[in-house]
Every structure is written in C-alpha cells, then in structure tokens.
Amino acid sequence: MFKRILLAVLGLFVSLYWYGSVSALTPTNTTVPTNTATSTTTFVPTPTVGGVHIFVPERVNVRSGPGTYYEKVGVLVAGQMAAVVGRTSFGEWIAIQYPEGSNSVAWVYSPLVLVRGMMVEDLPQLESPPTPTLQAVPLSGSDSLINTSLPTRLPTFTPAPPMPQPTFSTPEFEGGALPPIVLIGGLFALGIFSGVVAIYRQRN
Numbered sequence: 001m002f003k004r005i006l007l008a009v010l011g012l013f014v015s016l017y018w019y020g021s022v023s024a025l026t027p028t029n030t031t032v033p034t035n036t037a038t039s040t041t042t043f044v045p046t047p048t049v050g051g052v053h054i055f056v057p058e059r060v061n062v063r064s065g066p067g068t069y070y071e072k073v074g075v076l077v078a079g080q081m082a083a084v085v086g087r088t089s090f091g092e093w094i095a096i097q098y099p100e101g102s103n104s105v106a107w108v109y110s111p112l113v114l115v116r117g118m119m120v121e122d123l124p125q126l127e128s129p130p131t132p133t134l135q136a137v138p139l140s141g142s143d144s145l146i147n148t149s150l151p152t153r154l155p156t157f158t159p160a161p162p163m164p165q166p167t168f169s170t171p172e173f174e175g176g177a178l179p180p181i182v183l184i185g186g187l188f189a190l191g192i193f194s195g196v197v198a199i200y201r202q203r204n
Contacts, residue, residue, distance in 0.1 A: 052084040052117035054096060060112045064102055065129045066093030073100040076108065084115060086126035095126050102129060 062074040066088045076082065082096040085105055094113060098106035110120060 049081045049083050052115070052123070053081050054084055054094060054108065054113040054115055056080045056082075056113055058112065060108050062096075062098055062101070062106045062108055064106060065131070066095075066107045067128075067131075070107070070129070070132060073106055074098065076113075082108075084118070084123060087120060087123040088128065089125055091120045091123070094120070094123070 056076045056078055058078050060076050061072050062076060063070040064073050082098065085095040085097060087094055092110050093107045094110050094115065095105055095107055097104055
C-alpha cells in the first residue's frame with residue numbers, strides 16, 4: 001500500500017515537471033512596444049490682451065522708434081497680441097507695450113498688424129523718441145588719403161609771333177608803254193570793226 005502511494009506521488013511530480021518544461025519551450029507571440037520618436041511643436045499661447053490691442057498675422061519687427069532707422073528691439077510672431085499705447089501723427093506706426101522698449105514702449109509698422117478695439121485715427125498721438133545719431137566710423141589709413149603734394153603752376157601761354165604778310169606791288173611800265181591788256185583790247189576792237197566793214201561790202 002505504501003509503495004502505491006509513493007509511486008503515485010512520484011508520478012505526480014514527474015507530470016508537473018514535464019508540463020513546466022514543455023510550457024517553457026513553447027514560443028509565444030509577444031508584442032514588444034517600440035519607442036517611436038514624434039516631433040511635437042511647442043506652442044506658447046499669447047496671454048489674452050484686453051482693451052485696444054494689435055493682432056500680428058505674420059512676423060513683424062519691433063523697433064525702439066517709429067522708423068526703420070531706429071534700433072530693432074525684438075519681433076512679434078504670427079498670432080501674438082500686444083496692448084496699444086498710441087500712434088504717430090499719420091498713423092503709419094503703432095506704439096505698443098513691449099518690455100524691451102524704452103519705458104516698456106516700442107513701435108511696429110501699422111500696415112503689418114491689425115488694430116482691434118479702436119480705429120487707428122482715434123488712437124492718441126505720441127511724440128517720437130529722439131532720432132538716433134549715427135556715429136562716424138573712422139577709415140583705416142585715412143591719413144594717406146590726404147593729398148600733401150604742392151600744387152604745380154601751369155605754364156603761361158605765349159602767343160606766337162605774327163607771320164609776315166606778303167606785299168604785292170603793281171608793275172610799273174617804263175617809258176610810257178601801254179599795258180598788254182590795252183593792246184589786246186585794241187586788237188579785239190579792230191577785228192570787230194574789220195568784220196563789220198567786210199559784211200557791209202558784201203551787201204553792197
């Protein structure tokens with residue numbers, strides 16, 4: 001009786017061992033999660049601005065004064081808003097509250113933003129800050145650009161001596177001789193007279 005019980009217990013242990021070995025060797029389809037990197041865009045919402053403010057549809061520069069010759073103190077990106085302080089005399093520049101500006105005031109170009117809460121012409125007019133003074137930049141080697149040569153005196157113009165003009169003297173005929181032109185004229189008149197006489201004789 002004891003041997004039967006012992007054999008039954010041993011058979012049970014063998015069965016359990018065999019079942020555990022088979023279960024360990026059987027492959028199972030296990031889905032391993034993969035880390036997929038996804039790019040996320042961090043959006044910083046603009047605080048809600050009450051009252052008169054501007055809305056920026058596209059990126060715009062923020063300057064210390066109403067003009068491109070003023071220093072650029074920052075930028076506003078699309079979707080940002082800022083409280084409006086005033087405008088220039090013609091409304092082409094809008095003054096806004098901006099921490100980096102002088103007295104926390106800076107300027108943006110009016111055609112690039114949208115003013116909400118009031119018409120641009122109804123905004124208070126503000127005086128422009130002093131115009132920045134441009135500092136002269138010294139040129140390197142500027143001393144060499146200075147002309148230290150003495151002026152050269154130009155030669156004076158001396159007119160050429162006058163050219164001798166030839167003189168023509170009228171020929172004089174010695175001994176009261178007649179000039180050749182008189183002789184030629186006389187012979188020509190004599191020939192005409194002789195011809196007239198010959199024609200007259202032929203008619204008679």
